[in-house]
């Protein structure tokens with residue numbers, strides 16, 4: 147269950163995924179031939195998706211027996227005295243719809259809470275279903291951080307570019323409720339989609355403890371190449387959002403977010419996911 151963390155997961159020792167595949171990436175037939183959920187999902191370009199006979203988003207494999215396996219692995223780790231900084235949900239969404247029935251994620255959290263020995267756990271999701279597990283998340287105290295994806299404040303953009311994702315308002319409410327319950331929270335603006343940055347920063351300042359900004363170029367693991375292959379520039383342009391694939395987009399957004407949230411609450415890219423905050427806005431490229 148625990149896989150060594152690689153690539154983008156700098157700062158983490160392991161990834162953990164309760165499912166293989168992700169139904170949030172499914173095609174949406176009634177909105178046009180080329181419409182899919184999370185069109186930018188980098189997992190679409192990884193072997194797990196490319197080698198599967200069916201399109202990404204149309205299949206999900208449930209890792210039955212995962213909690214027991216994790217329990218054994220945590221016990222082995224404890225014997226070895228290993229440090230465990232775990233990213234839960236690196237190639238699937240742990241709260242995609244099947245979790246409602248299978249509760250694999252819930253049981254993984256229960257095992258982690260019971261066994262101890264985990265130094266840090268980041269739970270990455272775009273689903274307010276995470277609220278269901280607030281009891282276990284609270285039991286994990288400061289070791290856990292729930293990272294909810296909120297790529298835009300604009301519901302029109304959400305419906306156009308990520309039509310299978312839960313509405314923005316529901317995600318903001320979920321963040322705020324977790325925060326009020328004492329669960330450490332972050333909003334992952336990942337990837338940055340067209341938005342009103344002033345409005346989104348103000349909403350997130352209320353709802354979340356911290357924010358991670360992550361653009362296509364910072365976050366797709368290939369400096370924007372994967373996102374190009376996935377057709378993101380074309381999709382953005384077709385929707386009238388030229389400029390939102392700019393490699394320097396983060397330089398325009400950082401001052402706005404840091405200005406509204408303060409420097410201690412905003413992270414950038416992989417370092418931001420690892421928990422590091424910006425101290426001051428970086429200089430534009432070349433300066």
Ligand code: SF4
Pocket residue numbers: 168169170171172183184186187188189236237238239272
């Ligand atoms: S929720 Fe995450 S893993 Fe699932 S399709 Fe969307 S981006 Fe990919």
